[in-house]
Amino acid sequence: xxxxxxxxxxxxxxFDSRRLSTYxxxxxxxxxxxxxFTTRESLASKPLSRSEQLAIKFHQLYxxxxxxxxxxxxxxSAKPWSEVPENNKQLMISVCSxxxxxxxxxxxxxxxxxxxx
Ligand SMILES: [Zn+2]
Numbered sequence: 001x002x003x004x005x006x007x008x009x010x011x012x013x014x015f016d017s018r019r020l021s022t023y024x025x026x027x028x029x030x031x032x033x034x035x036x037f038t039t040r041e042s043l044a045s046k047p048l049s050r051s052e053q054l055a056i057k058f059h060q061l062y063x064x065x066x067x068x069x070x071x072x073x074x075x076x077s078a079k080p081w082s083e084v085p086e087n088n089k090q091l092m093i094s095v096c097s098x099x100x101x102x103x104x105x106x107x108x109x110x111x112x113x114x115x116x117x
Contacts (some may be wrong), residue, residue, distance in 0.1 A: 004067045
């Protein structure tokens with residue numbers, strides 16, 4: 001149910017609907033105050049796992065920082081995450097998952113004894 005942003009009633013109609021690549025754009029019209037407004041509708045995607053988030057961040061930051069370390073970013077890796085081949089994605093996610101597991105393990109099993117002087 002859609003509420004009119006102007007008068008807050010819920011009697012609105014859709015008079016135009018357009019499917020775009022990542023969402024559907026709908027033009028709506030309020031039957032009471034005649035206010036016209038646009039909504040975007042997209043499917044809520046499932047939340048990303050920590051390893052996936054880390055892999056994505058790694059990918060983005062690597063590309064961002066590489067030039068300042070003298071590397072030319074390669075055509076293939078300069079792609080946005082969504083265009084990275086599925087195989088590469090899975091590999092990176094697996095690596096990140098292992099890193100996270102090892103870090104978690106170490107954090108849990110390290111007991112601090114005193115402080116360094
Ligand atoms: Zn209205």
